[in-house]
Amino acid sequence: MSEDSSSALLTDHYELTMLQGALHSGAAARRSVFEMFGRRLPEGRRYGVVAGTGRFLDLLERFRFGREELDFLSDHGVVDETTLNWLSEYRFSGDVWGYGEGEAYFPGSPILVVEGTFAEAVILETLALSVYNHDSAIASAATRMRVAAGDRPLIEMGSRRTHERSAVAAARAAYVAGFSTSSNLEAGRSFGVPTGGTAAHAFTLLHDSERHAFRAQLESMGTGTTLLVDTYDVERAVRHAVDLAGPELGAIRIDSGDLGTTASRVRRQLDDLGATGTRIVVTGDLDEHSIQALAVAPVDGYGVGTSLVTGSGAPTVSLVYKLVARARGLEPDAPLEPVAKRSVGKPSRGGRKWAVRRLDDKGIAVAEEVYPHEPSDQVGTRPLLRPLVAGGEVVGHESVHDARERHRATVAELPEQALRMSRGDVALATVFH
Amino acid sequence: MSEDSSSALLTDHYELTMLQGALHSGAAARRSVFEMFGRRLPEGRRYGVVAGTGRFLDLLERFRFGREELDFLSDHGVVDETTLNWLSEYRFSGDVWGYGEGEAYFPGSPILVVEGTFAEAVILETLALSVYNHDSAIASAATRMRVAAGDRPLIEMGSRRTHERSAVAAARAAYVAGFSTSSNLEAGRSFGVPTGGTAAHAFTLLHDSERHAFRAQLESMGTGTTLLVDTYDVERAVRHAVDLAGPELGAIRIDSGDLGTTASRVRRQLDDLGATGTRIVVTGDLDEHSIQALAVAPVDGYGVGTSLVTGSGAPTVSLVYKLVARARGLEPDAPLEPVAKRSVGKPSRGGRKWAVRRLDDKGIAVAEEVYPHEPSDQVGTRPLLRPLVAGGEVVGHESVHDARERHRATVAELPEQALRMSRGDVALATVFH
Structure with a gap:
């Protein structure tokens, strides 16, 4: 699906009215720094995973107010003529730094730093948050499933349980976090995520018998395919499957019942039938905990749907995008000063920040360190912010x-404790220097 | 944003491999009926709300395999040449009936009924489920907030906490379920949802003082605007707001702290300052329960974000799309016969269905009734399925x-018991005749 249209109206109304107010007061031109961060991780999580960077950069390049967008804003009186004129010329001309996509993050990590005039930076707030909050929620759930699954492949198959476009982004975020394939074809086309899939119960039910269905699938897709064996009776289906395909049958899929016991029984049956190389894929309401529980079962792959696309209990990671500094005056070289609101229970730290991860002598992370200036001595640390946009030009594209x-x-x-599935404390402390 | 491109790849890989298998076996042409339904409501909910119908019909009209889609499928070996040829000609030519958008539904309600050849109907599965599962989850949460808020307006402002395109659909679904406005500009353009918004804390922090910021906003947007008063000190901000705007100030917004106590204090202060008509809008992590708890507070409107766009604990409603009947043979007039898989814990009822809502003599709903044929006597009932697509042509468009x-x-x-906020049983029993 073509994604080359404008992204500019994927934005909250108030971003543009703030712009209008700031153009009126003259403060629109003040050099400003916005920072994206999470005040906390979802409850019980030990680390979060940054995702969405690549999608945000693509959308940023299409953040343009063309004729259609301006007409809508004008017809509905969203902003005044001065603001419309300003928007018609809009091109982000500032700088952006961010954590690399796929990076772990912790409470207070400055995941994204946007510097420009107030006007050009404030109107990116909604879009940036939408992308990062969604994609990071998916990746933060996916990484735990990846850890729980050990070396076994994970298949993302949750498209049907989320908005049709979130599905594409979720497939992408899951792949970043280590899933092997996705069912989502658009994720294949748009992002090069490997796709896969064979058949559902409907295919078996359509045919006059399960044997008819299996034969059609094997003839059409080859013996390497995956046959779904739980439409009627698993044992009989497995017998028919090997009978028709021979021991070269690629895989069978089990989608219901007690997956562990069924997999063990099916493994024995396959082995007895000589199909020792036939893999067993399990699907059906899996999450990181049930994946971990299946670690001892003879399972060769997991398909994960709902729990992946809903962030396994945390469908958003609650990142915020805050003004943390702005110039004292209107001159381009006016010094920046930190700003922060004083609201109850919502700690904000003003000022532009730099971040590094401190590693011990074995290369294991021991702390997230955040500085109010570029740290001079970086021995034993790894810098976390990389340039994404320089002078308005996207420089951070990557695959x-x-x-x-x-x-x-x-x-x-x-x-090691970061990788436990149980609810626990944040794995690394964030140290503000 | 232009949405006129193909929706065909927003689809699971296996829909197309099933198609290939069915074209191979010849069963692709069998007349089939697929049904969308939920086996249950999200835990503790008393009714669900159907949403997404209008979006699904729009996407159905753009479900076409053009050159770009076919090239992707061909280059990646997703399906064979025969299947590619079939897809290149694809137009849904069957019939679709569905619950009207905005309608309540219950476990087993046949929300969508799709009749056509197996081939043309099966490949719509993923897209239909994505749209309905997302939009219905949002509407099912929104309706409870609507009930909890009584006559007070609800503002949808969750765009930043969900995927940038889900945000647009969420704004639309919330509006269907009774929200008054949304912050999302694209929802305004695409669907005519009224949009609104004024300013965030960043606008206050940008200026040298809160008075500067308020003055700029009032001059630029008029005294009818909403001033955000909790950046520094609420009492002082309210004093400045009325001082600058006069008693005609439209509204103030409170986004933090104990919303109930703060609203009461601010109401007294506003009244003392003569601003008796100035409204109080509260925002900040509201859900249906906190909205209900604020019923006695002097609040004139609620802004709801995260809990709305994440379905308030139920980000998907787990609707499924199942083959429930297919023709005994390949002839167009071969009789339909019910089919259903026998899987553990997943009850499926085969056969094409019709549904009505039974009402008592006061017009109150008493049961959801589902028939295996068109019910002859409909006295005291209201039919629930309306034609959406007839012979491939969309006939169900509405605003x-x-x-x-x-x-x-x-x-x-x-x-009455359907409208309680507490966790409870399903409000209406579904009776299968």
């Missing part, structure tokens, strides 16, 4: 495969 | 305003 590799490396660096 | 009105009427018809 999902690169993000996936970064995620693998960052998880390998986390202390 | 969100119509869906919103249907929702209002259907809720008015529900028994």
Whole structure:
């Protein structure tokens, strides 16, 4: 599906009225720094995973107010003529730094830092938050499933349980966090996520018998395919499957019942039939906990749907985008000063920030360190902010495969307790210098 | 944002491989009936709300495999040449009936009935489920907030806490379920949802003082605007607000602290300052329960974000799309026969269904009745399925305003216990005849 249209109206009404007010007062031109961070992780999580960076950069390049967008704003009196004129020329001309996609993050990590005039930076708030809050929620759930599954492949198959476009982004975020494939074809086309899938119960029910259905699938897709064996009776289905396909049958899928016991029984049956290489894939309301519980079962792959696309209990990670500094005056070289609101129970730390991850001598992460200036001595630390946009030009494009590799490396660096499935404290303390 | 591109790849890989298998076996042409329903409501909910109908019909009209889609499928070996040829000609030519958008539903309600060849109907599964599962989850949460808020207006402002496109659909679904406005500009453009918003804390922090910020906003947007008063000190901000705007100040917004106590204090202060007509809008992590708790507080409107767009604990409603009947043979007039899989813990009822809501003599709903044929005597009942697509042509288009009105009427018809906020049983029993 074409995604080359404007992203500019994927924005809260108040971003544009604030812009109008700031153009009126003259403060629109003040140099400003906005920061995206999470005040906390979802309850019980030990680390979060940054995702959405690549999608945000793509959408940023399409954040333009063309004729259609301006007409809507004008016809509905959203903003005045001065503001419409300003929007018609809008191009973000500032700088953005951010945590690399796939990176772990912790409470207070400055995941994204946007510097520009107030006007050009404030109107990106909604879009940036939408992308990062969704994609990071999915990746933060997916990474736990990845850990729970050990070396076994994970298949993302939750498209039907979330908005049709979230589904594409969820498939992408899951891939970044280590899933092997997705059922979502648009994720294949848009982002190069490998896709897969074979058949549902409807295919068996359509045919006059299960044997008819299996034969059609095997003839059409080859013996390497995956046959779904739980439409009627699993044992009989497995017998028919091997009878028709021979021992080269690629895999069978079980979607209901007690997955562990059924998998054990089916493994024995397959082995007895000589199909020792036939893999067993299980699906059906899996989450990180049930995946972990199946670690001892003879399972060769997991398909995960609902729990993945809903962030396994945390469908948003509650990142916020806050003005943390702005120039004392209107001149381009006016010094920045920190700002922060004083609201009850919502700690905000003013000022532009830099972040590094401190590692011990074995290369294991021991702290998230945040500085009010670029730290001079970086021995034993790894810088976390990388340039994403420089002078309005996107410089941070990378493939999902690169993000996936970064995620693998960052998880390998986390202390052991970060990878436990139980509810627990945040794995790394964030130290504000 | 232009949405006129193909929706065909917003689909699970296996829908197309099933198609390939069925084209191979010849069963693709069998007349089939698929049904969408929920086996249960989200835990503790008393009714669900159907939403997404209008979006699904729009997407159905754009479900076409053009050159780009076919190239992707071909390049990645998703399906064979025969299947690609079939897809290149794809137009849904069957019939669809569905519950009207905004209608209440219950476990087993046949929300959508799709009749056509197996091939043309099966490949709509993923898209239909994505749309209905998301939009109905939002509407099912929104309707409870609507009930809890009584006559007070509800503002949808959750865009930043969900995927940027889900945000648009969520704003639409919330409007169907009775919200007054949304912050989401694209929802205004695409669906005619009224939008609104004024300013965030960043606007106050940007200026040298809160008075500067308020003055700029009032001059730019008029005294009818809403001033955000909790950046520093609420009492001082309210004093400045009325001082600058006069008693005609439209509204003030409180986004933090104990909303009930703060609203009461601010109400007294506003009244003392003569601003008796100035409204108080509260925002900040509200859900149906906190809205209900504020019923006695002097609040004139609620802004709801996270809990709305995440379905208040139920981000999906777990609707499924199942083959319930298919022709005995390949002839167009071969009789339909019911089919259903026998899986543990997942009851399925085969056969094409018709549904009515039974009302008592006061017009209050007493049961959801589902028939295996068109019921002959409909005295005291209201039919629930309306034609959406006839012979491939969409006939069910309507505006969100119509869906919103249907929702209002259907809720008015529900028994009193359906509208309680506490966790409870399903309000209406579904009777299968």
